[in-house]
Amino acid sequence: MSDTRIAFIGAGNMAASLIGGLRAKGLEAARIRASDPGAETRARVGAEHGIETFADNAQAIDGADVVVLAVKPQAMKAVCEAIRPSLKPNQLVVSIAAGITCASMTAWLGEQPIVRCMPNTPALLRQGVSGLYATAAVSAAQRRQAEELLSAVGIALWLEQEQQLDAVTAVSGSGPAYFFLLIEAMTAAGVKLGLPKETAERLTLQTALGAAHMAVSSDVDAAELRRRVTSPAGTTEAAIKSFQADGFEALVEKALGAAAHRSAEMAEQLGR
Structure with a gap:
């Protein structure tokens, strides 16, 4: 260059x-x-x-x-x-x-x-x-x-x-907003569980940062990292099972599909 x-x-x-x-x-x-x-x-x-x-x-x-x-x-x-x-x-x-x-x-x-x-x-x-x-x-x-x-x-x-x-576009272009939404939701949940808002927010942000660093620097995939921090019958497993019982993976797939569809739709509209 x-x-x-x-x-x-x-x-x-x-x-x-x-x-x-x-x-x-x-x-x-x-x-x-x-x-x-x-x-x-x-x-x-x-x-x-x-x-x-x-x-x-x-x-x-x-x-x-x-x-x-x-x-x-x-x-x-x-x-x-x-x-x-x-x-x-x-x-x-x-x-x-x-x-x-x-x-x-x-x-x-x-x-x-x-x-x-x-x-x-x-x-x-x-x-x-x-x-x-x-x-x-x-x-x-x-x-x-x-x-x-x-x-x-x-x-x-x-x-x-x-x-x-x-x-x-669906995965990374729009992706930051998905993580921001999760940060919002986790912070709000922390407040409902009794934490001060600032504490809940800082805990959530640093956890997101740390998890991202772990995923980027690890030699195993995200599924294996999740398994490693999910102890049988522990607190993490309780949360993961709750996510999955409510169709977490299907919800994410549907949301990204909607973003991809809209991306293709916009290309058609804007390209005229």
Whole structure:
């Protein structure tokens, strides 16, 4: 990436996170540009990261090797059609907009090499995970560029089929909210069991953090970790049996299925 020139169309939170991650990995500020319609956003990102910013998208992408589309899905069609005359055939387009398919982007941009990505919000803390899909026009070198770009804010995993991005959206894209919901519920339950709210919240948050660290660093899967902390006839077993008696696994499967279905539905709506 040290020789790569990157232009961001849109300089919101996710774009700023990617820019910060790239700068932290050593990419020179002179190799990064960003455009955004908001003067305050341009000033903030420019000052924070030392990069050049533009109000005009065509100026930002001039000479770039990689063009990152970091705009709202609803604005994607208009943005793509506006920059199409300024794109060069060899410029890699990386989209981090949810729900916009490669077919839609090709219709709006022409035959560009395109990588479609689904990052999640922990990327703002450089603890994210992203699913990536590349069209056939993307070269091996460009795949490496896209992977290094998204790896600047976490881990990046390649997908063989674009439709798998709907499942990525359901599992990791929307996933942080599921854990936040569990944290809310556990905190509330702790309060009902007699704990002060602050104590219940701190216990829940640290337990979530510790469990995640254990799962990430362990050489066994989550099912085995669960078994190891579930003593026969103990307190954990009582809770797990209660979860499962109420259909916990089926409920999670149904919820993620609903998210994946909505992701596919949005792609159809937004791609028109």
